[in-house]
Amino acid sequence: MTTLPLPVVRTVADLRAAVAEWRRQGLSVGFVPTMGALHDGHLSLVREAGAQADRVVTSVFVNPTQFAAHEDLGTYPRQEDRDAQLLASAGCHLLFAPESDAMYPEGFATRIEVGGPSQGMETDFRPHFFGGVAVVVAKLLNQVQADVAVFGEKDYQQLMVVRRLTADLDIPTRIVGAPTGRDGWGLALSSRNAYLSEQERGIARRLNGVLAEAGARARNASPSEAEAWACEALLEAGFDRVDYVAIRRVDDLAPFADAIDAPARILAAAWLGKTRLIDNLPV
Incomplete structure (x- = not known):
C-alpha cells in the first residue's frame, strides 16, 4: 500500500486486506x-457512497476491454495524483488503482454477455462496449465486495445493464443510481x-434542452416522432451527427410501440468534432 493524499492499493490482495479490516x-x-x-x-x-456506508473505496482503471481499436484508449486522460487529491477531499478512504495486467493477466479468457437493457442504442454503435463493461464491473464488485456501489445516471443504459448483471449473477452489492x-x-x-x-462547448450545452423539449413533445406525439424531431434539432443546433435519440421504458429500456404508457427516459448520443457526448433525462 502506498499513500498519496489517501491510501492507494494496486493488487486485489491488498484491496481485500483493507476491506477485511474494516x-x-x-x-x-x-x-x-x-x-x-x-x-x-x-x-x-x-x-453519495459516503452517505450510504462507513467507508468508501473508489477504483481508477481505464478499462481496455470497453474501447474499440479506433477509440480513445491511448489518449484518455490519466491523472492519478490529482484524482487522489480530489477523492480525499470528497471523503474517499481508499483508492484502488490496478495495472492492466493485474485485471487481465495472461491467459484471461472469460466473457460476459448481458442481454435485455444492453440491446440497441449504445450497442448499435459500440457493439463491444457492454461486454467490456460487464466483465470489469463483475470483477470489481467481486474484488471489493462492497455493501453498496454508486453509478451515475448519466450513463443510464450502463446503469441498467449493471443492475441486470448483478441481479442475474446474484451479486449481493446494492446498486444505487445517482443524479447526473x-x-x-x-x-x-x-x-x-x-x-x-469553447465553440463546441457552447453547442454541447444545447443537448440537455433539446432532450427536454423532445420529452415534452412526446406527451402529444408518438415516441418516434419526438425522436425524429430531436435528431433534427440537434443537427440544427450544430452537432455534426447524431448516433441516436431513443425514448425507452425506465425499468428495462424496452421501446414503446405507439405511445408512452409507462415511466420513460429519453437517451441520446451525438458528436461534436471528435467528441461523442451522451445524455438522458426522464420524460
Missing part, C-alpha cells in the same frame, strides 16, 4: 468505479468534455 471493525463499505480524470460528477458519487452532475448551463459533466473547444 469488516472486522463492523464497518459497511461503499464503492465507486471510475476511469479517472475525475470531475465534480464523480465526486458527487463518492459523497451538470454545469451551470445543464451540460452533463464528463471527462471527455475536456476535448471540446
